[in-house]
Amino acid sequence: MEQIFPPDKSPWHWVPMPLKPESAGFLATNSVFQAIVFAVVGLRFYSRLSTKTVGWDDWWVLIATFLSICTFITSICANILGSGYLVQEVIINLSSFYLLIFILQPLFLFAIMSTKLSVCFFYLRVFVNNSMRIATFVTMGLVVAWAVAHYLAAVFICTPVAGQYDLRLAAVTKCGDQMKFFQSGLSINVVLDAIVIALPLWTIWRLKMRKSDKVGLFIAFSIGIAMLVVSIIRAEYVTTTSLKGDLTATLPINLFLTVFEQQLAIITISIPMLRPLWRRYRARVGGYSLSEEGGKGSGYSGPRGGSKSNDIVTFGGSGAKASAGSKGRRGKNDSVLDAAVELRDVEHKANVAGRSDGESWVADDSGSETRLGEWNRSPGAINVQTEWAVSRK
Structure with missing residues (x-):
């Protein structure tokens, strides 16, 4: 314990460590995609504001963007503290690591919730079929219930709550199975992604139009499959992380996927909204x-x-x-x-x-x-x- 808590007896320490090549590469990739997020969301709002058609789907994307920025900053802090190092090498920062992970959970949950709600509100704007709208409202309820329930469970899975990030309480802290908890939450996230993507497909298939046009709409509404794939990969990689063992050594890939999933979700749900700008640009250039x-x-x-x-x-x-x-x-x-x-x-x-x-x-x-x-x-x-x-x- 003396090694974990130096003479100041505080569990919170910030001892910067040189970035591991793996961590540096992941941070660089996240930085590029964060820039793309800014560009895409900015163009989305420019398009909507210029036509005075800003809706709830846009505001939820803005909320998700803000939360993704917070997640990215938290990820940077974790990498500076020694993500990728063995626990023994960064043990002085261990309580700070656990605190950052505790903070990451609500940021991720509510960012992903916001992207799903944005898609659902977009469905409500463009579909008039009653059955489709009812299904959309039900899906929104499931998404909110998943995020809130998972957050509350994450907070109270340990007694006392502070025992999750304050190693001074390790001797008296009792926790549930955190690994199974994370795996179940991420699995439900994958299922919800699949539901959100599949919601409009049956309605689109019943539209009276050429098959080629239907295929185009299927592709436009299925662009979120990329986000679904990342969700599945992240759920798989979480199983390689030991929350109470070699946490820091296996952390880089999990931090990267946590940030990347949010970024990709924001990008994929915003790109279709840029179509009006593309039409105007093509009209001007094409004459x-x-x-x-x-x-x-x-x-x-x-x-x-x-x-x-x-x-x-x-x-x-x-x-x-x-x-x-x-x-x-x-x-x-x-x-x-x-x-x-x-x-x-x-x-x-x-x-x-x-x-x-x-x-x-x-x-x-x-x-x-x-x-x-x-x-x-x-x-x-x-x-x-x-x-x-x-x-x-």
């Missing part, structure tokens, strides 16, 4: 307008010699025309990716041309800079733009 793109994609041409109507529907849309009474609400078979929330920064141009009594006339409101979002404020609605060409003989 074509939305109406030209929509005309190609609609695949509809009016009868010869009569009127022509190009109904611009979003990617994955059903192709059905909006009814006057729908007031912009999304139907069950409409698009779930390119909703009005993604199109409110696009200028709406209504062009009408005709011929009467040998004279031609053109009505064009393109100079009015009317925007789609101005006439349709219904959140998550599908906007349709129609161009008419009228001729009279």
Whole structure:
């Protein structure tokens, strides 16, 4: 004990150790992905703020980002204290190690909870099917219950609670099986990830659209599989860590995966939200307008010699025309990716041309800079733009 607690008798010591090559590599990788997180989340909010469509899914991502930063900082501290060294080499910092691990648990739990809730709130924004919405609410309840229950169990698994990080209480501290506890919590996390990813797939499969479009939607909504894979790998690696044995020597990979899982989750759920920015960038670089793109994609041409109507529907849309009474609400078979929330920064141009009594006339409101979002404020609605060409003989 004298070696653990020097003459000052304090269990808390900060004795920096040179970084192990393995730890340095993991920290460098986490640093790169943390920068990507900042960029992706920043672009996500720029896209949503510019279209005035910030929702609960965005705020939960912001919370997850803040918690991921805290987790990363805690990981850096653990690496400075000697992550990767044998316990005997850093025993003076051991209480500090246990304290950092105690702090990491709620940071990880509530960061992952926030990412899952963000995805669920996004589902609520884009799906109108009652069964899908009920399933989403149930999933949200399971996610919150898992995070809260696991956190409370992590706090009170030892008696006294301080015995988890204060080695002065080691002689009187009694704990449950912490290894099985962590394994069970991570296993439930994997199951919840799978549920969140699978939630929209059946609804997407029932949409009336081309199979190629369905495949595109499947890919977009299944991008979280990468996060699921990391969750499985992390659950496996936790079994190699001995909480009361050679903790510090096996810690680097676990610290890395703890941070990386959060970072990857934030990135994967935010990338699909950048589609409006990509559309605008492609339109500017390609030099074509939305109406030209929509005309190609609609695949509809009016009868010869009569009127022509190009109904611009979003990617994955059903192709059905909006009814006057729908007031912009999304139907069950409409698009779930390119909703009005993604199109409110696009200028709406209504062009009408005709011929009467040998004279031609053109009505064009393109100079009015009317925007789609101005006439349709219904959140998550599908906007349709129609161009008419009228001729009279």
